[in-house]
Amino acid sequence: MRKPANFLIAVILLAVISVFLSACQVQTPTVPDKSTASKTLTIATSFYPMYIAAVNVAKDVPGVKVVNITQPTTGCLHDYQLKPDDLKTLSEAQIFIVNGAGMEAFMDKVVSQLPDLKIVDASKGIPLIKGDGEEGDNPHVWVSISNAIQQVKNIGLQLAALDPEHAAQYNANTTAYVDQLDALRVTMHQNLDGAKKRDIITFHEAFPYFAREFNLNIVDVIEREPGSEPSAAELADTIETIKESNIKALFAEPQYPAKAAETIARETGAKVYTLDPAVTGSMEPDAYLKTMEANMKTLEEALN
The missing domain is CATH 3.40.50.1980 (Nitrogenase molybdenum iron protein domain)
Structure with a gap:
């Protein structure tokens, strides 16, 4: 009876040693595939109304972050002076959404120093109202709900072109938000036209x-x-x-x-x-x- 017991013990010891040696072997680390590694696309907006439009267009798009470079209490950018934090935020972005129509003219020099930054002009194609005398074009286009709808469409089209991997979601979000804006536009005209x-x-x-x-x-x-x-x-x-x-x-x-x-x-x-x-x-x-x-x-x- 002693011999079988010794044999069984030897078998168990060999199994334990085998497991131990396997665990101690140097494992080759897995190198993540760069093509599938998570990437963050940072979209910066110039001021509050552009931020609200952008977060609707980029809603739930994977790996996309929307940040506003100015404080939400800033208001219109008349005579606004960029702060160091604003410049840092902008420098970390890949896409910059601006109202256009001259609202962000003071940023031209800064933007020119960031050649890889892609600019999205929300007012593209919108007829502008001329200012009095030597005043330039009036940049407050978003205050008209119809113009706001066009700005959202512009943002959606340009983001889809710049980030084609997520074009379908930008397009879907744009359509959904435009539908909301258009419904309110109809209601506003019904209540104000008379x-x-x-x-x-x-x-x-x-x-x-x-x-x-x-x-x-x-x-x-x-x-x-x-x-x-x-x-x-x-x-x-x-x-x-x-x-x-x-x-x-x-x-x-x-x-x-x-x-x-x-x-x-x-x-x-x-x-x-x-x-x-x-x-x-x-x-x-x-x-x-x-x-x-x-x-x-x-x-x-x-x-x-």
Whole structure:
């Protein structure tokens, strides 16, 4: 009986030694296939409305990250000065989405130093409104919901061309978001096209495209540039215009102090309403839709 037991023990020892030696062998490391390795495509946007459009077009696209180079509270890029963090964010991106129409002209020198950066011009093909005198084209094209739809289409087409691997998803996202925008556009026209009053006074030059879409007449602009207080003579002229035109509504913007508008309202009896050009707000993808819906309700009250 002793011999079989010894034989069994020897067999077990050999098996254990074999397993141990196998575990100790040097394993050849697996080299990941570069073609399948995960890659991150960083898309930078110049300011808030471009970010909202881009996150809708690039929604759930694998390996794609959308970042905004300016703070969401920046507003329009009038006289904006790039900060070191802005430049760092831009330098790490492969694609840069801009509004165009002259809004980001101050970035031209920086962008020229990044030859590999691909530029997506959201305003491509959109007819621009000329500024007064020596002013350039008005860049606030996104404030018109029809122009916003065209910008989203432009972004979708250009991203699909630059990142063909995900073209189908960019196209699907573009279609889905455009459908939402178009549904709201129809509702806005249904509610605003029959408004009793058409003459409005706005805070600064953000609303010409919006006014053109809804057949509104901008009688006067309180501040041509945000933050530039009108002179006493300009205030007097605006007050006189309101009295002569019997305008009952002034439209200030939530991004800027409405001191001048409130002064005019006291002198004329007009009411100050808030009309949002969608240059700041929530970073949620539906933010532009909510802003335009709120503008529609404000105008319904003010113009009727």
